[in-house]
Amino acid sequence: LATExxxxxxxxxxxxxxxxxPLVRLTDGGIHGFEALARWRLEDxxxxxxxxxxxxxxxxxxxxxxxxHLLRRACKTALAWPSGLILAFNISPLQLVDIxxxxxxxxxxxxxxxxxxxxxxxxxxxxxxxxxxxxxxxIGRLREAGVRIAIDDFGTGYSxxxxxxxxxxxxxxxxxxxxxxxxxxxxxxxxVRAIVQIGLGLGIATLAEGVETEEEHRRLRALxxxxxxxxxxxxxxxxxxxxxxxxxxx
Ligand code: G
Ligand code: G
Ligand code: G
Ligand code: MN
Ligand code: NA
Numbered sequence: 001l002a003t004e005x006x007x008x009x010x011x012x013x014x015x016x017x018x019x020x021x022p023l024v025r026l027t028d029g030g031i032h033g034f035e036a037l038a039r040w041r042l043e044d045x046x047x048x049x050x051x052x053x054x055x056x057x058x059x060x061x062x063x064x065x066x067x068x069h070l071l072r073r074a075c076k077t078a079l080a081w082p083s084g085l086i087l088a089f090n091i092s093p094l095q096l097v098d099i100x101x102x103x104x105x106x107x108x109x110x111x112x113x114x115x116x117x118x119x120x121x122x123x124x125x126x127x128x129x130x131x132x133x134x135x136x137x138x139i140g141r142l143r144e145a146g147v148r149i150a151i152d153d154f155g156t157g158y159s160x161x162x163x164x165x166x167x168x169x170x171x172x173x174x175x176x177x178x179x180x181x182x183x184x185x186x187x188x189x190x191x192v193r194a195i196v197q198i199g200l201g202l203g204i205a206t207l208a209e210g211v212e213t214e215e216e217h218r219r220l221r222a223l224x225x226x227x228x229x230x231x232x233x234x235x236x237x238x239x240x241x242x243x244x245x246x247x248x249x250x
Pocket of ligand 2: 036037038049050051054067070090091092236
């Protein structure tokens with residue numbers, strides 16, 4: 001049962017893992033980087049998905065410490081990767097009201113030696129809803145330090161179109177729901193095309209989430225979408241499988 005006390009125990013016992021899913025360049029199939037995705041391992045071998053335990057961590061006031069712990073883990077892992085690869089890391093919307101967030105992230109980078117320009121912080125549009133000015137301040141300070149910013153689940157939340165003009169974002173991640181049926185739905189196709197065009201117009205890379213078929217890959221590439229992520233390329237994998245995965249590509 002996923003409860004607050006179980007989660008505290010799991011963190012203390014180091015049972016929250018980080019898995020990694022490749023972000024792929026659609027033009028040549030090369031690897032841009034990996035997204036860190038948290039996993040809670042239960043003693044019986046099953047696991048609790050982040051959709052379930054991240055909200056518990058948020059309510060329990062544990063999200064900041066948990067996130068720092070996960071980022072430290074992910075940075076240490078990513079240091080072993082080829083030096084061009086990006087580490088994408090999810091930040092909860094609640095963390096965008098924490099004025100100390102940039103310091104916490106930069107402290108982990110300093111401690112691990114992972115370069116700021118190889119870290120891409122993923123935030124959802126709902127992160128702007130609580131306190132826009134503070135969120136922009138936090139994002140601005142991360143960017144000044146060289147950290148990249150990606151808008152996750154783009155198109156599903158609080159409209160961030162006006163915000164896109166306010167500060168430089170590096171990447172828009174097109175939500176999986178648009179990719180799931182853009183080949184059969186004319187409306188979804190128009191939405192995907194429009195998001196890619198916004199990216200091309202503003203000089204922001206677009207990444208399609210949930211790419212599952214070669215046909216989706218081909219059409220996204222034709223639209224001008226630069227990056228993709230999904231089961232077609234690879235599902236999230238444990239840290240120790242990344243090297244084997246990379247070796248198998250060449
Ligand atoms: O860095 P790499 O060669 O893997 O990038 C692949 C493609 O994605 C390029 O077109 C690059 O411009 C684009 N891209 C991906 N992420 C970012 C980012 O965070 N910032 C910028 N400027 N471009 C990015
Ligand atoms: O890996 P999976 O598809 O089950 O992830 C579900 C959701 O959990 C995704 O929306 C992802 O952004 C979120 N998530 C995964 N890892 C983390 C994390 O370390 N921190 C936060 N805040 N969210 C995460
Ligand atoms: O942070 P974000 O919400 O983008 O998290 C991505 C989530 O999507 C992860 O939990 C991952 O397990 C899931 N995912 C990744 N690739 C695919 C895919 O191709 N199809 C589906 N249905 N889910 C995916
Ligand atoms: Mn994400
Ligand atoms: Na997403």
